[in-house]
Amino acid sequence: MPTINVDKYALFEELGEQFTPDEFQNLCFDFGIELDKDTEDDPARPKDEAPELHIEIPANRYDMLCFEGIALHLRIFRDQQATPNYKLLEMPEDKLQTITVTKATEEVRPYVAGAILRNLKFTEATYQSFISLQDKLHQNLARQRTLVSIGTHDLDTIQGPFTYDALPPKDISFIPLNQTQKMNGEELMTFYDSDKHLGRFLHIIRDKPVYPVIFDANKVVCSLPPIINGDHSKITLNTKNVFIEITATDQTKLDVVCNIMVAMFSKYCEEEFTIEPVKIISEHNGTTRITPSLAIKVLDVSVDYINQCCGLEESPEAICKLLSKMAFRAEPSEDGKFIKTYVPPTRADVLHACDVMEDVAIGYGFNKLPRSSPNKAATIGKPLAINKLGDIVRNECAMAGWVEVMPLILCSHEENFEWLNRVDDGTTAIKLANPKTIEYQVVRTSLLPGLLKTLRENKSVRLPLQISEVSDIAVKDESLERRARNERRWAAAFYGKTSGFEVVHGLLDRVMLMLRISFTTPEEGRKEDKVEKYFIEPIDEPTFFGGRAAAIFANIGGKVQRIGEFGVLHPTVLEKFELRYPVSTLEINLEVFL
Amino acid sequence: MATADATPGDLTLQILHALDKEDPILSAQAFPAATFTDVKAALDRLASREMIKYDTLDREEAILEPEGEQIAANGSHEARVFEALRQAVEGLSVQELEKTIGDKNVAKLGQSKAFKEKWISRTKEGKFKTATDSIKDVTQEQVQTIKTTRTHPDPKVITELKKRKLIKMQKVISFKIHKGPKFALEIAKEETDLTADMIASGAWKTATFKPYNFNALGADQNAGALHPLNKVRHEFRQIFFEMGFEEMPTSQYVESGFWNFDTLFVPQQHPARDLQDTFYISDPKVAGKPGPTSPDDTRDYNEVWENVRQVHENGKFGSVGYRYPWSAEESLRLVLRTHTTSVSAAMLHKLAGLRDRDGRVPSARYFSIDRVFRNETVDATHLAEFHQVEGVIADYGLTLGGLMEFMEIFFGKMGLTDLSFKPAYNPYTEPSMEIFAFHKGLNKLVEIGNSGMFRPEFLESVGLPSDLRVYGWGLSLERPTMIKYAISNIRELLGHKVDLNFIEKNPAVRLDKD
Structure with a gap:
């Protein structure tokens, strides 16, 4: 919103009144502008400078970007003058x-x-x-x-x-x-x-x-x-x-x-x-x-429309009077069903009858409008399925003694790839065109950078640290209109003097138990079954320390898919995130359990 | 288990034996060699068992400074000068005197004082000699008294010696010890806790238990914790559910300019679309034209596309429009959503395709609380990401007064009352109202949210009938949370810099109560 600085006493003179700060504040509030500052008692004001009012103007009121415009519209609002006829x-x-x-x-x-x-x-x-x-x-x-x-x-x-x-x-x-x-x-x-x-x-x-x-x-x-x-x-x-x-x-x-x-x-x-x-x-x-054109736009606005939206039962004449406070010339149509509204050439913000209707409401006084029940129809509340699932996992983690964290979704390219010993093949990460800092280069494709940064910033907290997060990552997806999609993930990290590998593993088992997914071996896990199940298999990936990592597979309705992995992070990863002690992490896609 | 400290060793026994002979006793006299800490620990241990009682005594003692110690041992400076001259029959020169005493300072100070006392005089050759046969070294006697008794009967002496920096005063705490009601010469063994073994053996019947320290905290629970912001979010969601709202699918950080701005009637030259304010995406490059999101989506997306173009370019639905050449290319630029209203737009477009029993577009209440992105310069109150709480009510016959009443109910559930509404501007709502509440803590009106009725240019573009009016309102999740917990820096609430201790210790959120 633009802020216009005006000479305080010159404005008060135009308005023919010496306002107290509260009175002027209220006038601004009712009209919909905002008194940002009054420099009268500001010690920083040079002695030879007249006190100023700094007034914030709504972004669509180009006709109030100067002293003259502010004085004019407030005078009209206060019934001190009519709209000029340019x-x-x-x-x-x-x-x-x-x-x-x-x-x-x-x-x-x-x-x-x-x-x-x-x-x-x-x-x-x-x-x-x-x-x-x-x-x-x-x-x-x-x-x-x-x-x-x-x-x-x-x-x-x-x-x-x-x-x-x-x-x-x-x-x-x-x-x-x-x-x-x-x-x-x-x-x-x-x-x-x-x-x-x-x-x-x-x-x-x-x-x-x-x-x-x-x-x-x-x-x-x-x-x-x-x-x-x-x-x-x-x-x-x-x-x-x-x-x-x-x-x-x-x-x-x-x-x-x-x-x-x-x-x-x-x-x-x-x-x-x-x-x-x-x-x-x-x-x-x-x-x-x-x-200049100085064209006056004429809008025929339905009296019923104005009254219904505002919850009023004003006569056409009364509405015209309210409109005149807002710098419109207005007259009822012959049948009294419409208000012929003449929009002055300065009011370029008026595009539709709704703009006229709003000005009737402002002229009447927003806070004086009669209240009515907003409950016209009965509707039924309903949570989003993925949020409901996410809440189950969040609560189970907290009950198991893990602390929920909320890192940022944007991160640097290095944090998302290189620091995790991962390679950007160009098919996953959404890249920003105009970030102001390198902290915000990509939308994370993994929850790990945020968790590891949280550990980095909390080294003074007593060990071990056990943190978890349920939130979205986003990846490119050319098949969709927005060319990208979110994916709900769950991740956890353990930071302590020992790796905590089995602790993280245990958390996975616990949450799976709560989601009614049963543990099984890879052989059994790949067989078709009515029971939903999960199994793990060792993996060798550069993010993790050799021999201390596993992929997590789920068999849901006979469809087997890798949903994530857990393991002890590779020491080179720890070094990049400035972590002194071992860390074990876990990250899975929750959407398969919907 | 938290219990009183116990000091081992036999000081406790010594105290009991001393008390047995004499009651009361003074610790300073009975145990002059024991350190204060040991005595205190022993007394506390006995007192906690009510075997003794004690009073604390404060007094000041005079302690010799190093120079005072020297005088107590070797005599005052003047006495040493006299003694040296007495032994040297011929008298001594200044240099000789210094050499004999072996300390220039002592010689100098002593010689001047001895003159004053008329103990010595000067010969014609300028040498010093004694002027009397014998002297009495009063200073030495005074410091020796202090060394043994740590005080002096004459308070003037103490003042004088303090002035001469020969002594200093020191506060000393000692104890006056009495027998207690459970006085005995032996200390019974105390158990710290009731154990399974004791129950099995029956030992609990005769055992004495160490008293529990009721002033200390209990054991740390190593509890898990939910994030404070999510706890506030939970409260908001409960309020929405109570009021019949359905949660919107906001799992969509990437939006096209079309859904994020154009559909909402935000013109393409609007400052909100500046590189300074909105994150644009370089990869993937451009959005697809709006189209069905699932096989059962039968809405005509070409119609909404054309409606939006026309309402911007030439005006439509009773609006004169913005009248500028609308660019499809600009509309298909990809952005990180700047608000969740982009999702509301898509939801309302979907709603327009539904019909109720009467063949009308049904009424609906939607909400969401999710992350939005702004290309802000980060500071104490701005992050590039925050959470937006958004609500939408679509119904027939809605009025502005109804929106206000709704806000009073909604915010009333959070304990916010006395709302007032200020006319405001927003490109996609008209009328638009900023919502203010009186904040008792800050003793002023604070803005708590933005609201309005969506513009017909937006609603009719997505295909809603003109008599269906739609309220929309939004607020950030962080701001009320920061006000509630008096957090001045948003980075202490969201992001990786948040202190885990803060998360662990943050109380449950009860918006209606506090």
Whole structure:
């Protein structure tokens, strides 16, 4: 969730009330934003800095990413003002500013929108807020400028009509914002390569054959989206007329960003909430249009639907009133069955009637909603079979004196293979593409690494240590949609001055007894039988010490399969896991007993 | 068996014999050579059998410092200087005096004190000579008194000698010993435990038993133990079963973007899908297109695939959608599931294929508690893995107030009351509510879970009818457990770094009680 820092007393002034901390907290809680911090009493706050409120905004409320948006929506919520009616100025065709789009932009960043805020008066605070909103939109909705980026210019320093073109990097030359030297696209990439802030965005266009560029009528470079504006047209505190150009790779988000930018700051225009449109001439793909759209979406939402979901019996008029608190203009349909809801252009988060329904509930107050029984139908509880089986084994192990552990499922490739003297043949382990540390390279294919690491971390505990785990491993399986499957395993490890081989063996026998699987010899075990049985056979595998390991076989319904193994771990395995004393382990697949 | 320590040797017998002659006795006088530990052990042994009683006496004794010992043996420094000069008739120079005494320090200190006492004087040649015929070495007498009696009748002397660092004070504990009710001159043999042999032979009738130490713990049980997190999980599962929930098959760590995100109406550019937050899988490479999971699965998977595409790309089911070009390739990327809601999505898709007696999709209650994965930077409150508790209720006529009431019952079973609900945002639920409870220990509201009604874009994509509403809620298993046991570091609760002693000693979990 983005956090917006606002001047505390400026906000309280907008809201016409000096709130106590609890009162403001409650207001936020009811509206669905979160007061993260109030710096009033924070000793770290510089003396010359006004106290701030740090407010967390839900990730879908792009219209509240600035002081203006927060103040506006809280004021509307508190019935202090109505939703602004944002208006596009009617412009004669010859006065209309234009941006002409070339086909070349399709190769790099195909969409553009523009808007003009006329006769604006910035103060230091509103100017900072204007800059900061662009940052917040870039970070969130625009996904670090990959989807959308915003350029703002002092219109009085440049001259339309404008062009949105895409040119080879070498052919674009200008002085970037706050620099003194002219550079071309290639030089610019080098210049900003180590820049902490801008360096992060270079990758968006770096390897493209052409870079996007906005020119004015005199070929002055306004900006090189999504990296930087030109110094020539930079806005200042004294800028009166702001030209906003927005470029994008996503048409929907372009419109959202454009609407929000102009809606929030048209408040400071001489004629409040008016915006001068810009015509986008885009003949190569037939999308010539006027921006911003400021389109009001109309949703007809069923009164019954709202009342049923919220558990209310409100009249259409009452619902409209609740909606107006949430910045919607709304009116009942003639038959009173629907609410005609006008979604303001800033509320891009409203996609469906359910979004309107939620806002009715917020307007009413979540915690005031009438409670009702959630028990509409009788359902029958039921555990998952594999969990029930797993619980039997877990409990039996604990009753036999073993301590249950819960290591992690992700581990390093070495822990899963090399350290156990096992070879990765590429058919089992699921590998992660983007782990942050080598601790998380693969999904374990065995419970052993976790158990051995647990022993390693518990050397100070009195010997012997007897630990066990029932949990899933996962392996590749190309026959399935997800190309992988889990498998429920049971494993145990004994760590002490003696190997504990017979102790682990005894635990296996005990659990098998509890699962009603009878012990038998390999000869008998391979014969078909109604009785479920198990037998063991010595194995020679590098994980284990020679002559001290056995494979465990189960004969279930006449089907004989190896389900696991137990043995004394090979000393080289112990060394890798930094274990000083012998360890015996046991690991089997439990799913055969389902 | 835990019993009082017994000290062998005959000190116990000596004490009994001494008491027989004289009652009471003082340990410091009767057994000056015995160490404190031995005496104490012998007395405890006798006292535990009520053969004696004793009182502890504290007093301070004066002990000679090494310099004091030297004075007691050889006389004070000034006396030694006087004696040396008395024997040398001609007097001695400074160097000669030092040589005769053999200790520069003694010569220097002694000479200055002897002057003060007017025992010696200086000749014209600058040599020292005696100024009187005989002296009385008071200091030596004082330290000798202290050496034998460990005190001095004149408290001023003690203060003075302490100042001169010739003696130091030491606390001494001794005992005043009386006969006890069972006083005797011999100690009867004591048995530590009742044995089978004693029962067989009847020896128990005459045997004396050593008293049991009721202040010590009993014997260690070497007990097995279940993991605390699993004990909390068990409680949660019981609550779900009590309320008619069926456990979902969550044995599926690997998911496709389709089930983990797209079906749930999480757009493909959503930050949760960033490499920073989600583990992607490099091997195996891509998921298959959604399809039947078993031979009897007759659902139309192509329909859900197309629904999801359309609802994202152009909107459907009354939604305008996100309106972006939806990528099948992105949807088929494999991830480690970031939540178990991916399983809920598949379960609800399956539910949509079922019919009850009235021909409707049946009501259902599902839950799961299982591991989920986030590509987090690990710290005290974040691990790359944790457990998600998830519940789903699908029914007709559900209301938001019903969800709140359900939460009050559900969390009430864990002793959490006075819930409040805050509007929140979640891409797949609308309305969404964060659930808060008042925590008495922390004296503040704490967030205990997230909940909501699943969005129609999701429910109708998987084929559920529009009048079937579905509650969903989730919380982590670790967080309430950490709050309950005041654990501040998640690594002390989950993973290989957990202390086995912590697992063994963690009490049973009774969420409704404490």
